[in-house]
Amino acid sequence: MRCTTSLLLVGLLASASGSSETIDWRNDLNAARAFAQKSGRPMLIVFR
Amino acid sequence: MCVRVTDMRGVDLNIYHFDYDLTFAALLMNADGEIYHTFGGRDGHDAESHLTIPSMVRVLKAGLTSHMKYAKNPKKRAARKPVRIEQIFDGAPPKKCFHCHNVHDTRARTAGRKRERQHFWPYPDPIQIGIALDTQNPPAITTVAPSSSSARAKLAPGDQIVAANGQPVLTFGDFQRALHAIPDGGGTLELSFIRGDQTMRARLSLKRRWKVADPATYAWRAMKWNRWPKPGFGGKPLTVAEKQTLGLKTEGLAFRVRYIVTWGRYSKTGQRAAAAGIRRGDIVYAVDGENDFADMSHYHSWFRLKRKVGDVVTYSVLRKGQRRQVKLRLERD
Numbered sequence: 491m492r493c494t495t496s497l498l499l500v501g502l503l504a505s506a507s508g509s510s511e512t513i514d515w516r517n518d519l520n521a522a523r524a525f526a527q528k529s530g531r532p533m534l535i536v537f538r
Numbered sequence: 539m540c541v542r543v544t545d546m547r548g549v550d551l552n553i554y555h556f557d558y559d560l561t562f563a564a565l566l567m568n569a570d571g572e573i574y575h576t577f578g579g580r581d582g583h584d585a586e587s588h589l590t591i592p593s594m595v596r597v598l599k600a601g602l603t604s605h606m607k608y609a610k611n612p613k614k615r616a617a618r619k620p621v622r623i624e625q626i627f628d629g630a631p632p633k634k635c636f637h638c639h640n641v642h643d644t645r646a647r648t649a650g651r652k653r654e655r656q657h658f659w660p661y662p663d664p665i666q667i668g669i670a671l672d673t674q675n676p677p678a679i680t681t682v683a684p685s686s687s688s689a690r691a692k693l694a695p696g697d698q699i700v701a702a703n704g705q706p707v708l709t710f711g712d713f714q715r716a717l718h719a720i721p722d723g724g725g726t727l728e729l730s731f732i733r734g735d736q737t738m739r740a741r742l743s744l745k746r747r748w749k750v751a752d753p754a755t756y757a758w759r760a761m762k763w764n765r766w767p768k769p770g771f772g773g774k775p776l777t778v779a780e781k782q783t784l785g786l787k788t789e790g791l792a793f794r795v796r797y798i799v800t801w802g803r804y805s806k807t808g809q810r811a812a813a814a815g816i817r818r819g820d821i822v823y824a825v826d827g828e829n830d831f832a833d834m835s836h837y838h839s840w841f842r843l844k845r846k847v848g849d850v851v852t853y854s855v856l857r858k859g860q861r862r863q864v865k866l867r868l869e870r871d
Contacts (some may be wrong), residue, residue, distance in 0.1 A: 510804035516541040519549060522541045532605040534598070535541045535565045537556065537638050 545635035550620040555653030557661035557714060558641035559759045561585045564594075571615055574604035575712030580664070584754050588673050590708045596675040600708050606647030629803060639760035647764050657723055658765065659749035661714040667727065667742060668751055669693060675708045676700045676732075681791055686715040687748070691740040695730070700737070701730035722749040753840035754832065762835075767849070767868035772796040775834060784821060784856060790829035791837055792856075795820045806871050815867040817857065824854035 516522045519535065526533050543549060546558075553571045556563045556578065562585070563578035568805030577597045579588040623636045628648050632640075641777040646657035664671050668686020671677040678698045682688050699707050702716030703726075720727060727742040756762060778788045786792050795818050823829060828846075831837040845851060845868060853864040 513540050515540050517542060517544075519541055519543055519554070522539055523569050525862045526539050526801065529539075530609065532574070532601060533539050533541060533565070533567050534601070535543060535554065535567065537543045537554075537558075537563045537565075538561065 541655050542694055544643060546623045546634050546638055548622060548624075550622060551641060552618045552621050556711070557718075558638040560638070561661070562589060563638075564597075565710070566597060566604070568605060568608060570612065572608060572613060573715075574601045574608075574685065575706075575708050576715050577709055579661075579669075579710035579714055582758055582760065585758070590673050593675055593709065593711065597709055600675070604706075642759075643761035643764040646761060647668075656722060659751065660718060660760075660761075662717045662749045663751065664710075664713060664717070665753055665755060666717070666751060667744065671710055673697070673710065673711065674698065677707070677710050677713060679731075687742045687744055691742045693729070693740055694733070697731040697733050697738075699729055699731045703728050720744060720748075722747060724748065751843075753843045754821070754836055756843060757833075757835040757839035759839075762842055766870045767845055767847050768804060768807045769798075769838070769841055769851075769866075770804070770809075770811035771795055772834060772838065773797065773822070781823075786821070786823050786856070787829070789830040790824075791833070792821055792823040792829065793834060793837075795822060806869075810869060811866060815862075815864045816853070816855070816866070819857070821856035822853050823856060825856075826851050846850050 522533065522535075523533075543554075554565065556576055558579060560578045564577065565573055566575045566577070567573040575597050577589075577594060579585045620705065621794055623641055623644060624631060626648050627636070627640065627644050642660050646654045649657050665683075667689040668683035669679050670681045672863060673678050676698045679688075679693055679695050680697060682693055699713060701707055702713055703719065705712065705716050707716065708712050716727070724746045725744050727744060729740045729742065731738055731740065751791045773793040774783070776786070776794060781788050784792075795816060798812055798816060798818060799805060800812075801808075823835075825841070828840070831840060847868050847870045850865055850867045852864065855862050855864050
């Protein structure tokens with residue numbers, strides 16, 4: 491998987507969220523997991 | 539919570555596992571490591587063939603429902619020692635980042651020759667059990683190949699697969715995950731599916747080497763590049779007009795040699811090709827008489843899956859208007 495792959499797909503996710511708001515993407519997976527553990531939230535992880 | 543990963547360094551491969559060759563994949567999961575759904579998958583022609591917005595919306599909603607159910611009944615998971623790409627990669631680490639596609643081929647390359655086969659066929663396409671799926675949630679069967687394991691289990695077009703070996707299936711990716719878990723040595727696939735208004739079950743027996751794909755199906759995978767044997771050179775396909783001008787058949791693949799591999803860990807493959815007589819600028823119009831390749835990826839996939847180390851291949855080459863045969867013995871460094 492190449493880092494330069496189509497931004498269209500991330501746009502797809504923004505559309506799928508049903509909101510015009512910008513998604514607050516995190517980049518640090520381990521920190522996000524720790525936060526999810528603490529908050530009890532599910533995680534949507536996109537690899538691209 | 540949304541996380542975007544473009545560099546595989548630091549990613550625990552024991553937790554975040556998916557088809558790393560894809561250009562896009564999404565996991566809906568929790569912090570315990572429970573993966574609710576996998577969104578991703580493709581066919582041999584189009585990297586986005588299984589990605590649609592309606593499908594993504596349904597997966598996101600289903601993931602939230604699964605998460606609420608999980609919260610009421612969390613599972614205890616045994617802790618596993620993390621495995622990271624930077625620990626198993628056997629070459630000079632990339633300067634900027636590890637790509638996802640580095641994972642499958644690194645695992646295959648570092649597994650040793652006896653074990654590499656089990657890594658060569660990740661996340662099988664459903665075509666390996668004789669069916670094609672659409673992008674609905676849950677995925678519906680569009681075709682069933684005659685005499686396939688799916689045909690023997692009496693699956694039919696229109697059947698919607700909802701579970702595989704006890705795992706819920708909502709997406710094409712979920713189904714591939716279930717297939718991935720079955721060894722290439724053979725196994726059983728228990729399916730639950732909806733036909734009409736009934737939920738039905740089927741049991742498929744998968745024979746030894748059931749994962750072995752044909753070159754066209756495998757062609758899109760980046761991991762093909764590290765498989766042996768390697769031709770040691772490649773190039774650019776000729777257009778129909780170019781083939782006509784050169785007096786070649788317009789059907790099938792012919793390509794102009796643009797590079798001979800003289801760099802990196804596989805430089806010996808290029809040296810052998812050059813020693814055998816391959817030159818930059820040559821037109822290759824057949825290999826062992828074969829030229830029925832859709833594109834260069836298909837050719838490279840065919841070469842690695844249909845030829846083996848020790849074979850001698852014969853290239854049909856056009857050079858300065860002269861047709862000649864070049865024989866190359868395939869070796870492994």
